[in-house]
Structure formats: structure tokens, C-alpha cells
Amino acid sequence: MKLPNLEKAKIRNEKEVEYIDATIKKDVSLFRGKKYFLKTYGCQMNVHDSELIKNLLEGIGFLESDKMEGSDIVVLNTCAIRENAHDKVFGFLGRAKHEKSINPNLIICICGCMAQEPSVCEEILSCHKLPNLLMNKINKTDIEVESIEGNVVENLEYIRDSKISAWVNIMYGCDKFCTYCIVPYTRGKQRSRKSEKILEEVEKLKRENYKEITLLGQNVNAYGKDLEGELSFAELLEKVSDIGIERVRFVTSHPWDFTDELIDVIASKPNVMPYIHLPLQSGSSRILKLMGRRYTKEEYIKLYDKIKKKIPAASISTDIIVGFPGESEEDFRETLEVVDYCKYDSAFTFIFSPRVGTPAERLKDGTTLKEKEERLKRLNELVNKYSLLANQKYEGKIEDVLIIGPSEKGADLVCGYTETMKLVNVLGATSRVGEIVKVKITEAKSFSLNGEAIL
Ligand code: SF4
Known part of the structure; x- marks a missing residue:
């Protein structure tokens, strides 16, 4: 078994990037009648990669199933960034293992970031070579790890969600x-x-x-x-x-x-939307340096001011890590100061969790989990306050909302997004999915808006 190697993976050589044409011969007769179950964890990159995996599998005859039970192949597209994604993948693997004990022919494929981590790597197939590997492995028990590092694969086709x-x-x-x-x-x-x-x-x-x-x-x-x-x-x-x-x-x-x-x-x-995700990670220049982020608190604020000056209507969201090794109460207060200054429209906040093999994993960490949880709570209170304030500015306004589908909030509602990426539950537009609709905002909540379509 050939496992990925993080030491090797960090080396950046001068080798030219290969641009590969991935034109894949489709033949639905190969696996006609076979079923696949695909589970995706993590960021938009992974969601999009899964659209590619679907195309590859359906091109050779597989049909998608909404459950693992009764499937011939289970594909897990994994994320290594957050600890909870790790935990979820391992939880899912437990279920897959149980299913394999009932159906020994079940093939379990793991791809995505976690599949590239030696510490978690077991049964892996790479993405764009999936059909060929499947062809070779379908009746074998080999484990193969493929890395697409160094390549760009073109002419890929997707089954878009x-x-x-x-x-x-x-x-x-x-x-x-x-x-x-x-x-x-x-x-x-x-x-x-x-x-x-x-x-x-x-x-x-x-x-x-x-x-x-x-x-x-x-x-x-x-x-x-x-x-x-x-x-x-x-x-x-x-x-x-x-x-x-x-x-x-x-x-x-x-x-x-x-x-x-x-x-x-x-x-x-005008068609480039005024929504910018600008990850802060920490408001302390000392911690930013330890994080290797290449900007200081002051430089970040200067950039924020520049954006707001040129695009006053821009909504800005961010990511913040709490409890990075060595973060003192004073460092954390600086993060709160930046949040107070930027008044983000929204923020994704996390407690630091070390990733095996990264430099931060080796840093000394004197802060207890309890302290980190308490900091996260304080941060979230502040972030939520500003999210609500930002949303309240929309009340009474008329916004262009791209309607994307039914809303979870009621059968007579659909949901969509403003130009600034605010989620809106809309009344009176059930027949207008896929259209950009004028919507009067009637109510602001911390994480969404309510509105009525203007006919
Ligand atoms: S910019 Fe930093 S946080 Fe973002 S993917 Fe690269 S290394 Fe990770």
C-alpha cells in the first residue's frame, strides 16, 4: 500500500504543472444496475468535487442511491480542516464497516483532504481516475492511494446539483x-x-x-x-x-x-456581487504571526476600510479561530476589538484544533479547553449581535433576491439570496424558482431575513 507522505507533500518543486485532458470514455453498460451512495463533508470545493464524482460514476452506469444500505459502492468525500468533520467521517466509516459485514462486496472509497492524511488513510481511490481504478479493483481487495498533486485536469464534466x-x-x-x-x-x-x-x-x-x-x-x-x-x-x-x-x-x-x-x-x-469573505482568524498581530497569516491587525483593518470606502454596500463575513496556541486574554480581546470595528455581517467561529503534521500542532498551548469555550461564547455573542444589527438595516428595503428553491420554514415559502448573500425566506414566489425577484424585507433575524415578493 502506497500512502501519502506529508513531509514530501510540503515540498514545492519547480516541476512544471501538467495540464491533463480528462476526456473520459463513457460506457453506461459497464456497471448498469449498480448503485452508489455519495456523502460529502466540508467546503464548497468538496461539494463541487462531488458533482464531478457523480458524473464519473453515472458515466459508467451507476445510479445514485439516497442510502448506503443496498448500494454497491459508498463514496466518502472528506474534509480534514475541522475536527468535527473528522469525527463525522469516522462515525460514518463505522456505519460503512457494519454495512460491509453484511455485504462483503461493498466497495468503500474515501477521497478528499482526509484521504491524503497518512494518519487516517486506509482505503482510498483518487477522484478523476475513479472509473479506471474501479474497473481494475472492483473484485479485488487492494488499497490504492493516488494523489493529483501537481496536475490540473481539464475538460471535466459535472452533474451539477x-x-x-x-x-x-x-x-x-x-x-x-x-x-x-x-x-x-x-x-x-x-x-x-x-x-x-x-x-x-x-x-x-x-x-x-x-x-x-x-x-x-x-x-x-x-x-x-x-x-x-x-x-x-x-x-x-x-x-x-x-x-x-x-x-x-x-x-x-x-x-x-x-x-x-x-x-x-x-x-x-454590477454583476460582481458586493459580498466578500475576508478571513481574519485573529485580531492579534502576535497570533497572526504565529499563524503565518502574512498580515497584521493594522493591515487587515486598513484593507477593510479601503473595501468599505469603495464599496459601501459590501457585506463582509469572516472566519475566526479562538484559542490558537499561546493566545492570551489580551490577544483574544484584540480579536473582539476587530469584531467591534468591522461589525461583520456574519462570522464562522471555531476553537483551534490541531491538525496532525502542521507546525501549529507542535506549539505549546497553555490555555484550557474551558477557557477556550468561554472565549468562543463571548465571541459568538458579539458576532451574533452584529449579524442581527446588519440584518436589521434591511427591514423595509426592497432587495433583488435570487430564488433557489423551497424554504424549510413553510410550504408557502421559498428561499433565496440577496446580492449581499443574505438568506431570505420569501412569501409569494413559489412559482419563481430560478428568477431574480424584487422582495420587500419585512423582518430581520440573526441569520436570515423574511420578505414578500413584489409582483
Ligand atoms: S490560505 Fe492558509 S488557511 Fe487558506 S488554504 Fe491556504 S494555508 Fe490554508
């Missing part, structure tokens, strides 16, 4: 090596797709009548830095915007790569 909003990968991997993060090891070095291929994909989505696309990358605004003569992210965004899809978004950006040019493109292009 939505006919309204689509994800478009523009780059893979990350070279930032924030000290707590496993992604540069599991996803490999930064590899940007060629802009012409991205633009072709966006043009196709426009022809297919998609209303919204989101450009995806672990460090999306570092796009092009690894390719000589390639467009910058701001230039790419401008060209994507010119194709004319109603809504263009991107995620996730790093403050260090957020250029003035990029701010100008967002400010000047």
Missing part, C-alpha cells in the same frame, strides 16, 4: 502554509487553470442559463501567480463578469492577496 448556481474551480491547492492548515499538504501546490479554459466553462454556463456562478479556490485571489503571463485574479474576474451571467461571486480570498485592482473591479462591475 443546481440548475441556477454553479461552482467553477479556477485553481487548486495552496502555497500559503498557514501554520494551522492542512490544505497545502492535502491539496498540493497552487495550480491555476488556464484562463481561456475558465472563460470557456463560464460561457458554457451562460448558454445553459445559469443565473449565478462562484469562482472557487482555496486562495482564490492568488489566482495566476503560479503561471507566467497569466491574468491576475482581478483581470480574470473582469473578463468573467463581461460574459454577462447575472451574478458572479468568488470564495475564498486571502487578505494578503486582496489588491486595489480587485476592489476596483468589484466596485465597478
